[in-house]
Structures are given as C-alpha cells and as structure tokens.
Amino acid sequence: LMPFYDVDAKLLFAAGKGECSLSILEFVDGTECITQASHTVLPEQSKGMGMLPKLAVDVMACEVDRLIQLCARQIVPVKIEVPRKSHRDFASDLYPDTDSDEVTLSAADWFSGKDGQVRVRVKITLKTSLDPSRRKSFSNPTQQPKPASAGEAPSSIPEQPGKVVQNDSITPSSGFKKVETEKKKVEPELPKPSGRAFTVGQKSKFRHWIATTLHPATHVTNIPKLKMSLPGSCDGFHANHERAAVPLTTPGGHIAILELSKVGRLPTTSPPSVQNTSAITDMRWDPFNPLRLAVGLENAAIKVWDIPKGGLKEVASDASFSLSGHHNKIICLQFHPLASGILASASTDSTIIIWDLDTQEKCITLSGHEDEILHFAWSSDGKYIASMCKDSKIRIFELRISTDPIKVTTGPEGSRGGRIAWTCGDQMLLTSGFSKNGNRQIAVYNVAHFDGGKIEDIELGASPSTLVPFYDEDSNVCFATGKGDTTVYSFEVSTEDPYLTGLNTFTNDQPHQSFSFLPKQNCDPRKVEFARAWCLKKTSLEPVSFKVPRVKMEYFQDDIFPDTRDLTKPSMTSQQWLDGDNKQATRISLRPSDMKPLSEAPKEAPKTKKYESYNAETYKTDEEKKEELLSAMSNKLDLDKELEQDTMEGVDEEEW
Structure with a gap:
C-alpha cells in the first residue's frame, strides 16, 4: 500500500x-x-x-x-x-492554517548542522488558490531591457529603470492590471460585451424530483465476483423489466443472468451465466425481445444469446449465433429503436456495422471515421446515427442514403472517453466528455446549426470516469452518472436558452457501478414516478425510483405524463426498415382507468385566512368607496333648510 x-x-x-x-x-x-x-x-x-x-x-x-x-x-x-450546499463563501472550517512554500534553510546550511525555523503557517484563502495572479507576489531586481532581436518588434511600453510596475492592482470587475510609466498612463481596455445576455433561470416541473432506493426486500444481494474493470464505453451492466445481465470476473467472459422476479439473497454458488470464451466489452438486451442478449467481445465477435423462458438453470456455453465482420475488438452495441432485428456495432477498426439479425448478415458499413470511435447513438426516429471519435469530431450519418457523414462538427476536446445521445425530438445532441483541463463536461449541439459547434456546456469537476447519460424524452430530463460515483446528476434539456438547466441530484450511500433505466411503462403514475432504474453496486442490485412531489396525488398528473411512445413493440421489421420505411411507434397513455386527469379537476374556492384583519363580506371596492363619499357629502347639504333671513321682518318696496 x-x-x-x-x-x-x-x-x-x-x-x-x-x-x-x-x-x-x-x-x-x-x-x-x-x-x-x-x-x-x-x-x-x-x-x-x-x-x-x-x-x-x-x-x-x-x-x-x-x-x-x-x-x-x-x-x-x-x-x-x-x-x-453552497460554494459562494470560503469554507474556513475545512482549511486551517497550513505550511507555506517559503524556503527557510538551504541544503548547504543543513549539511553544516544548522537548524531552520519551522515554516510559517499561512491561511488558505483565495490568495492561495490555483490562480497565480491571486498569490502573494515578490518583486524581482530591476533588470535593464534587452535589445530586441531582428525578428522581434519593439515593445509599445518600454521598461523604465527604477520604476516599479504595480502587479497587485487587479480589480474584480475588469481583471486588468494598471501599468504606470513616467510619461503616460496606459488606460485598461474595457472588456468586450458578451454576446449572450443574462437569462433568468428556467422554471421546471422536475427541478425538485426525489429519488429513493426501494425497500431491501426488493433487492438482489450477494452477487459474487462482480467484474468492475470494464472498458469505458461499456455501461457496466444492462437490465430490462424481467432480467439483468451482470458481468463476472470468472475466466471465459461469463455474464450472470439474474431474474429480477427472484429477489433476495443469491446462493453462495455462482449464479447461472452465459460463457463467451473471450473478454466482454459491451452487452445489450433486445428492446423488443426480453429473452435476447447481444454481447460484444474483444476478439471482434458478437454473440447473440436467446435465454429460455424462466431463466437459466446452469452455465450456457453455446450461443444462438455469432456475428463476424469487424477486425478489432467491439466498442459498443445499440439496437434500432423502432425496427426489430436491427443491431449496430462499433469497433476500434473505426467502422460501424449494421446487422440484420433475422438473416445474420451485415447490411451497411459506415467507414467515414478518421479515428477510433468512442460511442454512437441512434436517433429516436431511427433515420440517423451520431458518433464521437478520438479526433474530437462528432459525425451524423443518414446511413440508408450514404456511408459518409452528412454533418461534422468539433466535439469535446479530451480523448479519454465520451458518450452521445439525441434529445428534444432529435433537434439537439447531448455529449458527455472531458474538457481540455480534464474536467467532466456535458455539452449540447443544435443539429440544425451543427457547424457552429456546441451552444452550451457545463463542467462537473475532475474525475477519471465518463458520465453515462440517460435521456427521458417525455420529460426532457437527462440523468448522468459515472462508474465509481456516488452522485446522479440531472439536467433539463431545451431548444431555447438556457439549453441546460441543472436539476436535483441523488446521492448513494456507497459507490455504484452503473445505472440501467427501464422503459416508461415500468413507472407508477399513481406515485408520480417518472423514471425507474436498477442500480448495480459491488454485491447488490437495487431498484431506485424517481418521483415528482405533488399535492393532489389522487389525480393523474397529465402534465407530467404525456402520451408516451411504446418502445417495447417494434413499428416495422428489419426488411421494411432496410427498404426505406420510417413508420413511427404508436403512442399510449399511462393513465389508469380509475384516475381522473389533473387538468379536469374542479377548481377550489379561495380559502379564508385563519387570521383576517377585515371582513371579506363587508370589504368595499374603490368604486364603492367613491360613491359612498360623494353620497355623504351631498347629504350634508340640506336644500330645504330654512335660512336666517327668512325669519326677519322686511319693509315695503315703497320705503326703499
């Protein structure tokens, strides 16, 4: 150690x-x-x-x-x-006085037997951050200016002997340094106005979602020999609504097939598994056949397994069939979202092959990549494929028209790994990668203006694992987490500014290996559950529920649950898709028959306050107050009142 x-x-x-x-x-x-x-x-x-x-x-x-x-x-x-909770203020409780970096004793003095003083303790504040301009600066002896060489232009501000340059006068607003000379004062340039105006944070219905791990009685525990050292392009495991495929460290590329209906503690013996005879690089369940599993291997082969109904009883070593066409190891696998029997595979040979599982033949080969592929994804309508490569390029293919990309743009700068996903009805692309300084980064691209590059990005700190995104098309919420993390991040993706809105996070009690989200039909709308996933830990498999807090839970929240696509049934066959069909999936409602939509709920009458300073029934409007005032003033003027001179005795007109 x-x-x-x-x-x-x-x-x-x-x-x-x-x-x-x-x-x-x-x-x-x-x-x-x-x-x-x-x-x-x-x-x-x-x-x-x-x-x-x-x-x-x-x-x-x-x-x-x-x-x-x-x-x-x-x-x-x-x-x-x-x-x-907040990073605005300096957390002084985390940073006591620490040793400075000043030298107190030279090597010669130490060898001669001298003892230096203990290094001065300094406070860790903003002046000791990573920004060198905020550190304490030391003045160097003044040096005479060197004559400019033939290839260098003379400096516009010559150095004056004996004049000190003030390096510490940095204002927080502009960030420019004030430089003084004997003859003239150089004014700091004003910062150019940003092209993007300030925008108020977008209100989201999902901002305060709550995630909970379900009861331990629903967990699958005592998973033996879990394999955690998988390629970064692999999700770690994959699950559907019936069973989960979990890789094991057993030699021979074993994948345990766990029936999710049989929860509880597994036997101490090894669980039933499929043996692939080579190291595993990726695995994926068929979305339209919960019994079919495709496995990518390091020997460039793809094995397809058909699990018997009721699950495996022992180790299976004979796959249903194997696909061969790549020259190097498989990177990742993706089934077509709408057509049955269509599988896409990417390899380190920089190609993507489209397979027809019904005929067990390759149909299309995309060879327009100039470097190793990191990840790829189908569009929701099944017409396009978007890929990320180590050359920091993102490419979009209309694969039934051409094997060359139709659009190319610059992607994440780092080449350690990456993920890509289509969002907002295929109008936006979301990528997960690394920035130039090594921080994990989420970025979005507008497909209509693809040449312009990313339009928004968010950095989430440094970590060696790539964030794996899962996008929910009904809520536009994207969950993201990495291998070995304890936190699940979430963002709302929009086609308008702000394009990425940070939402709530979920924290596990211990590091997890991966998350596998289930189709929308597995959510419980009665509990306002808009997403459900299986979380794989070191020795257990646990279900996690994502809910939105609501008051009137007796109503179906139709603003949270619009009609969703039924992605458990294919909309066309493999041959129909290869012939050019683009039939879309049917939409279904998740509303239970005994629940009334929230939009049809009766409006409640305004409730009276517990402590009221006035009587609401006798409260008068401004118009009523005006009429009452005019009436009171007119009532004071009595037109029939007898005047004083009316009681006096007058004289005849002749006497005037």
Whole structure:
C-alpha cells in the first residue's frame, strides 16, 4: 500500500499498486483510533500515485486534497471534495492554517548542522488558490531591457529603470492590471460585451424530483465476483423489466443472468451465466425481445444469446449465433429503436456495422471515421446515427442514403472517453466528455446549426470516469452518472436558452457501478414516478425510483405524463426498415382507468385566512368607496333648510 497523509485534515489515503480502489481513513481527535471515512473505486489499475501540496487545491470547490494516479496509459487527477450546499463563501472550517512554500534553510546550511525555523503557517484563502495572479507576489531586481532581436518588434511600453510596475492592482470587475510609466498612463481596455445576455433561470416541473432506493426486500444481494474493470464505453451492466445481465470476473467472459422476479439473497454458488470464451466489452438486451442478449467481445465477435423462458438453470456455453465482420475488438452495441432485428456495432477498426439479425448478415458499413470511435447513438426516429471519435469530431450519418457523414462538427476536446445521445425530438445532441483541463463536461449541439459547434456546456469537476447519460424524452430530463460515483446528476434539456438547466441530484450511500433505466411503462403514475432504474453496486442490485412531489396525488398528473411512445413493440421489421420505411411507434397513455386527469379537476374556492384583519363580506371596492363619499357629502347639504333671513321682518318696496 502507498500511504499519503494530510496533516491539516487528518486524513490518510491508501492505494495499492495494481488495485482499482482508494481507501480514505480519518484520525479521530483525542484518540489513537483510525476510522474508515470513504472508499472510492478507480476505473483503472494504479501503477503509482502521488499527492499534490495543499496550496494546489481548489478551495472554492471545497477540495481538501488532490491525488495523481498513474495508470498504464494515462495520468488521472483524483479530487477529494467535501460536499457543501453552497460554494459562494470560503469554507474556513475545512482549511486551517497550513505550511507555506517559503524556503527557510538551504541544503548547504543543513549539511553544516544548522537548524531552520519551522515554516510559517499561512491561511488558505483565495490568495492561495490555483490562480497565480491571486498569490502573494515578490518583486524581482530591476533588470535593464534587452535589445530586441531582428525578428522581434519593439515593445509599445518600454521598461523604465527604477520604476516599479504595480502587479497587485487587479480589480474584480475588469481583471486588468494598471501599468504606470513616467510619461503616460496606459488606460485598461474595457472588456468586450458578451454576446449572450443574462437569462433568468428556467422554471421546471422536475427541478425538485426525489429519488429513493426501494425497500431491501426488493433487492438482489450477494452477487459474487462482480467484474468492475470494464472498458469505458461499456455501461457496466444492462437490465430490462424481467432480467439483468451482470458481468463476472470468472475466466471465459461469463455474464450472470439474474431474474429480477427472484429477489433476495443469491446462493453462495455462482449464479447461472452465459460463457463467451473471450473478454466482454459491451452487452445489450433486445428492446423488443426480453429473452435476447447481444454481447460484444474483444476478439471482434458478437454473440447473440436467446435465454429460455424462466431463466437459466446452469452455465450456457453455446450461443444462438455469432456475428463476424469487424477486425478489432467491439466498442459498443445499440439496437434500432423502432425496427426489430436491427443491431449496430462499433469497433476500434473505426467502422460501424449494421446487422440484420433475422438473416445474420451485415447490411451497411459506415467507414467515414478518421479515428477510433468512442460511442454512437441512434436517433429516436431511427433515420440517423451520431458518433464521437478520438479526433474530437462528432459525425451524423443518414446511413440508408450514404456511408459518409452528412454533418461534422468539433466535439469535446479530451480523448479519454465520451458518450452521445439525441434529445428534444432529435433537434439537439447531448455529449458527455472531458474538457481540455480534464474536467467532466456535458455539452449540447443544435443539429440544425451543427457547424457552429456546441451552444452550451457545463463542467462537473475532475474525475477519471465518463458520465453515462440517460435521456427521458417525455420529460426532457437527462440523468448522468459515472462508474465509481456516488452522485446522479440531472439536467433539463431545451431548444431555447438556457439549453441546460441543472436539476436535483441523488446521492448513494456507497459507490455504484452503473445505472440501467427501464422503459416508461415500468413507472407508477399513481406515485408520480417518472423514471425507474436498477442500480448495480459491488454485491447488490437495487431498484431506485424517481418521483415528482405533488399535492393532489389522487389525480393523474397529465402534465407530467404525456402520451408516451411504446418502445417495447417494434413499428416495422428489419426488411421494411432496410427498404426505406420510417413508420413511427404508436403512442399510449399511462393513465389508469380509475384516475381522473389533473387538468379536469374542479377548481377550489379561495380559502379564508385563519387570521383576517377585515371582513371579506363587508370589504368595499374603490368604486364603492367613491360613491359612498360623494353620497355623504351631498347629504350634508340640506336644500330645504330654512335660512336666517327668512325669519326677519322686511319693509315695503315703497320705503326703499
């Protein structure tokens, strides 16, 4: 084991060479006890590991330590972050005073027997963040300007001997430095206005969804020998509404077939499985046949298994048939979303082959890729395929028209891995990859303006595993999580700005291997459950329910559950699709027969307040108050009242 100790946080990190895990231990204050704080699963074996100094962490992301993992072909940063609700303020409780990077003793002094003072303790604040401009700067001796070479233009601001340049006068608003000279003052350039205006956050019905792991009585536990070191293009496992395919470490490429109706603790013996005789790279259940499983292998073959009804009773070694056509190992498999018997496979030979499982022959070969394929996806109407490659290009194929891409644009800059999915009725493409600085990134592209590149992206911090997206076309919600993560992120995708809206997150109690979401028909609309998935952990398989909190749950929430496509039944055969048909799936309603839609619910009368400062029945409007005031004023003027002079005795007119 390779130990790394953080004296400030009192954390001990332990990783073994050749292992795929990282243990985090904590020293308890006032005792000599060590407790297990966390355990993280790494995607690849560790060849070595190191820890960066404390001053290199990102304090505003609540990062307490950063380890560097050396793998067989790459170097991966592993960030240790503490979850906090807000990252606006500096978390001073996480960062006590730490050692500075100042040198207090030279090597010659140490060899001569001198003892230096303890390094000064400094506070970790924004001045010790990763931004070098915010660190404490030291003035260097003034140097005379060097004469410009023949190939260099003279500087527009010559250096003046004896004049100090103020490097620390940086304003938060502009970010420009004020430079002073003896003759003139250079004014800072104003920042150019951003092309994108400020937009108010979009209101979403799904912003506050709640995810819960169902009762332990519904779990499948005691899964033995789970294989966790799978290629990054593999989801880790795959499940439908009847059974799950879980890869095992047993030699020979075994995949356990678990019947989800038989929940509980599995026997100590190995579960029934299919033996593929080669390492597994991907697996996928047929969406229209819950008994058919396609498996991609490292020997470039694809094996198709037909599981008997009732499940396997023992190890099966003879597949129904095998497909051969690729020259290198399989990367990923995808069934056609509408046509039965159509399977697409991608390989490291930079090709995508479309197979007809009814005839067991390849029909179309897409060879327009210039580098290794990372992932690909069918459009929801089954007309197009979008692919990601290591050359940072995204390509769209109309495969029945041409084997060359019809649209190409620049994708994620990193080449460590990636995923792609169609969203918003095939108007948008969503990608999961890595940015140039190694952070995980979610980005969206407008298919109509594909040449313009991405229109929105969100970075989610550094992690070695690729985020695997699942898109729900009815709610426009995309869930994303990675292997070894404990958090499931979610975003709402829109065709208008803002294109990505962050929603709620779900946190597991321990790292999970993967999630496999089920078709919409498996959701319970009575509980306002809009998504359901199986979560694979190290030794268990657990169902997770995603719900939207509502008040009137006795009504069918028709604003949450529109008519959905029935993707469990094919809309056409393989031959019909190859002949050019584009028949779409039928739509069905998820409303139970005994539930009334929320849109038809009677409107409630306004409720009286418990404490009212006035009587609502005697409350008068402004018009009523005006009429009452005029009436009161006119009533004061009595027209029939006797005047004072009427009582006086007058004189005759002749006397005037």
